[in-house]
Amino acid sequence: MKTPTRFLAEDLGTVNLADPATYHSHDLAGYWRTLRTERPVFRHSESPQGPPFWVISRYADVMNIYRDGDRFVSAKGNLLTTLLNGGDSAAGKMLAVTDGTRHREVRKVLLKAFSPKKLDQVADRVRRNTRARVASVVERGSCDFASDVAVHIPMTTICDLLGVPEEDRDMLLKLNKSALSSDDPDATEDDERMARNQILMYFSELAEERREDPQDDVISALATATIDGKELTEDEIVFNCYSLIIGGDETSRLSMIGGVQAFTEFPDQWEALRTGAVSVESATEEILRWVTPTMHFGRVARYDTVLHGELIKAGDPVTLWHSSANFDEETFGDPYRFDLARTPNKHVTFGYGPHFCLGAYLARVEIAALLTNLVEMVSRIDLSGEVVRIHSNFLSGISGLPVMFTPSGAFRGV
Numbered sequence: 132m133k134t135p136t137r138f139l140a141e142d143l144g145t146v147n148l149a150d151p152a153t154y155h156s157h158d159l160a161g162y163w164r165t166l167r168t169e170r171p172v173f174r175h176s177e178s179p180q181g182p183p184f185w186v187i188s189r190y191a192d193v194m195n196i197y198r199d200g201d202r203f204v205s206a207k208g209n210l211l212t213t214l215l216n217g218g219d220s221a222a223g224k225m226l227a228v229t230d231g232t233r234h235r236e237v238r239k240v241l242l243k244a245f246s247p248k249k250l251d252q253v254a255d256r257v258r259r260n261t262r263a264r265v266a267s268v269v270e271r272g273s274c275d276f277a278s279d280v281a282v283h284i285p286m287t288t289i290c291d292l293l294g295v296p297e298e299d300r301d302m303l304l305k306l307n308k309s310a311l312s313s314d315d316p317d318a319t320e321d322d323e324r325m326a327r328n329q330i331l332m333y334f335s336e337l338a339e340e341r342r343e344d345p346q347d348d349v350i351s352a353l354a355t356a357t358i359d360g361k362e363l364t365e366d367e368i369v370f371n372c373y374s375l376i377i378g379g380d381e382t383s384r385l386s387m388i389g390g391v392q393a394f395t396e397f398p399d400q401w402e403a404l405r406t407g408a409v410s411v412e413s414a415t416e417e418i419l420r421w422v423t424p425t426m427h428f429g430r431v432a433r434y435d436t437v438l439h440g441e442l443i444k445a446g447d448p449v450t451l452w453h454s455s456a457n458f459d460e461e462t463f464g465d466p467y468r469f470d471l472a473r474t475p476n477k478h479v480t481f482g483y484g485p486h487f488c489l490g491a492y493l494a495r496v497e498i499a500a501l502l503t504n505l506v507e508m509v510s511r512i513d514l515s516g517e518v519v520r521i522h523s524n525f526l527s528g529i530s531g532l533p534v535m536f537t538p539s540g541a542f543r544g545v
């Protein structure tokens with residue numbers, strides 16, 4: 132149980148949400164609670180990172196804005212960084228930053244490529260891969276859970292789904308790490324841009340190969356799909372491959388790491404899971420809520436809109452804070468309690484409405500596979516060193532988690 136510290140309304144302007152350093156230096160639970168109760172539609176002032184933007188903190192408002200894809204659009208950016216820097220270069224090409232009819236049509240192509248048969252195959256590999264990774268660290272006893280286990284699972288999953296050859300996967304993982312957030316606070320935006328371009332070039336070449344010789348994978352599906360008799364553009368193919376890798380890797384990884392960290396902090400909850408007092412499914416949902424790996428997403432208002440007495444003008448950036456909505460006491464009883472048995476648990480971790488996460492099923496499979504294997508092979512989980520947090524104004528979580536696993540009586544080795 133965490134108790135949010137008191138945060139005065141007159142101090143709300145002292146927190147700069149656009150600065151990644153804020154998330155290291157502040158415990159924001161009190162700040163969010165004050166916003167939710169006193170300023171649910173808050174105008175964040177201009178900062179060195181860019182112009183002012185609206186901050187939406189209540190669960191109900193976040194859901195309503197997500198639902199209204201006509202009034203609040205994504206094509207001008209859906210992350211603070213792009214919203215404050217004049218838009219997203221992938222606008223109209225990548226699903227998450229495309230609106231309206233084109234969004235619906237391309238989403239349909241991707242949903243078709245995520246067929247139940249394909250998802251079953253990928254889920255099977257997730258379970259096998261996770262079992263092997265967990266068994267190997269339990270045998271060793273101690274490990275860095277982030278770099279020895281979690282780092283290997285989501286990337287393998289997405290690469291299986293996309294059809295990325297084994298030999299290219301390490302390179303992609305490295306690029307992906309520098310493209311989105313960073314363990315390194317000194318990494319520049321140029322480094323990030325370069326990594327992103329390299330990923331795009333890689334997919335462009337692979338799509339070309341698959342157009343000639345299609346396989347049963349998402350790259351081939353995108354490269355050969357047609358809408359109204361016309362193929363997708365080169366940019367749509369490449370940016371949508373990229374969006375799966377960038378959307379599916381770090382988010383799932385941070386969820387798994389955050390879940391294990393929470394077990395070290397709340398051993399009673401680990402015990403409840405281990406003994407079967409709570410189900411793996413219920414625990415998975417609470418981990419997703421508790422960790423909330425994507426702190427926010429955003430939209431731009433298309434029309435003037437009045438919300439809770441504040442005028443949001445057409446063209447204004449509006450940010451929707453999962454890290455507040457998932458702890459809104461109007462929706463979640465005792466929200467600062469890590470409670471694996473929480474029910475209902477309608478967290479907003481995967482968003483809502485027309486852009487609801489396409490990878491939610493796979494992310495859940497990954498976390499559930501981890502929990503199932505931990506329950507089977509581990510009796511105790513203890514922290515054995517210093518936790519390292521990532522540096523980002525978008526993602527929240529841990530990139531270094533030294534832990535000791537004590538094997539269960541049932542553990543038979545690798």
Ligand code: HEM
Pocket residue numbers: 205209226227228238289292374375376378379380382383386424425428429479480481482483485486487488489490491493494
């Ligand atoms: C715990 C892990 C994950 C979290 C927290 C997460 C979160 C989200 C959220 C909040 C959105 C909505 C964005 C918006 O409304 O602007 C989203 C969209 C999306 N996610 Fe995920 N995601 C996760 C895993 C995955 C995985 C594994 C994949 C790929 C297999 C994926 C692919 C996508 C795609 C393609 C979209 C865009 C959908 C659209 O615009 O229609 N995500 N995700």
